[in-house]
Amino acid sequence: MTTPRPNVRTLRAAAARASAPHPAARPARVLAAALATGTLLLTAACSGGDAGPAAGPATATTVAERPLAAQTTTPPSTPSASPTSNLTGTGARNALITEADIEDAWTQAKDPRSWRDSLLIGQVDAAVFLDGRADADVCQRLVDSLYDETLLGRPSGASALTGFQEGDSRLLHQVAAYRKADLDKSMQWLGSLPDTCDQFTLTGSDGGDGGERTVQVVEAPLPEEGDARQGLTVTVKGTSGGGPVTLTLDVAAVQVGADAITVTNGGLDGADHDTTRAAVEQGTQRLMEVLAGRTPQPTPSGVE
Known part of the structure; x- marks a missing residue:
C-alpha cells in the first residue's frame, strides 16, 4: 500500500502550532505574580503601617513608654523588675x-x-x-x-x-x-x-x-x-x-x-x-x- 505524501501546507501549520506558546502559560504566570503581590500587601498591612525600622530589644525608655507591652513580652530578669519580693x-x-x-x-x-x-x-x-x-x-x-x-x-x-x-x-x-x-x-x-x-x-x-x-x-x-x-x-x-x-x-x-x-x-x-x-x-x-x-x-x- 502506498503511503500518501503529506501536504506541505499541513506540515507547516502543524510546526507553527508546536512552536507557539501554550495558551495557559501566560495566565498562570500572571496569577502567580498577583498572589505574590497580594501576600506582600497583606504582610505590610499586618505590620501596622510602621514606616520606621523594626523594633529591637526593649530599652529602659521603651519599657517606660510602653509598660504593658514590656510586661507581657519581657520576663523579669532582675530584682527591680519583679512585682513581688x-x-x-x-x-x-x-x-x-x-x-x-x-x-x-x-x-x-x-x-x-x-x-x-x-x-x-x-x-x-x-x-x-x-x-x-x-x-x-x-x-x-x-x-x-x-x-x-x-x-x-x-x-x-x-x-x-x-x-x-x-x-x-x-x-x-x-x-x-x-x-x-x-x-x-x-x-x-x-x-x-x-x-x-x-x-x-x-x-x-x-x-x-x-x-x-x-x-x-x-x-x-x-x-x-x-x-x-x-x-x-x-x-x-x-x-x-x-x-x-x-x-x-x-x-x-x-x-x-x-x-x-x-x-x-x-x-x-x-x-x-x-x-x-x-x-x-x-x-x-x-x-x-x-x-x-x-x-x-x-x-x-x-x-x-
Missing part, C-alpha cells in the same frame, strides 16, 4: 547597716521602736493650704508616718529595723518588703511633699509644750542608689521645757524593686547629712547583696 526575715536583718557603716560615735540602741518624738503629735492646720483638707491630709500622713516609722506604708512582707544614737541624735534604718504597686505610689507621694508641704502648721496640746509648731519640708540630695530614691529634710519648730526647740530630721527612702530601705536621722541638735548619705549608700548596697543571694557582713546583735 523574695526578701526573707533573715535577709532583711542581714541587710541592716552596722555601726561600722556610719562610723563616728554612733552606738546601737537596744529598743529603737520605743523612740517617739512628741513634737510630731498634732493636727495639720488646713487653713493655710490652697486646696484645704486634701493637702492637709497629705502633710498629716507625713508627720504621722514619721512618728510611727511607716514612711512607706505598712510592709507586706519581711521587715527589720535597727537604730543608733549619738548624743541627742538618733538614726533609724528599716529594710522591708512591700507590694510594688503600693511602693511605687509611696515613692511618688514622697516626691510631692516638698511642693505640697513646704511649710505648714501643727496644732494640738500633745506636741512638746502644746501650741502651734511650724513644719518645713525641703528636698535633700541622695546618692544615686537603687531604682528610685527620695530625700527630705524636715524641721519642726516649737517649744519644749519652756523654751524654743527645733527638731531636724533627714528622711530618706530608696526603692529596689518591691523592697526598700528608709533612713531617718536627726534630733534637737540637727541632722548630719553626711551620715544620712552614708547610711543610704551602705544600706542600699547591703540590700542588693541580699537580693542577689549573697550575705553581707554578719548581722549585728540586738536588731529587731
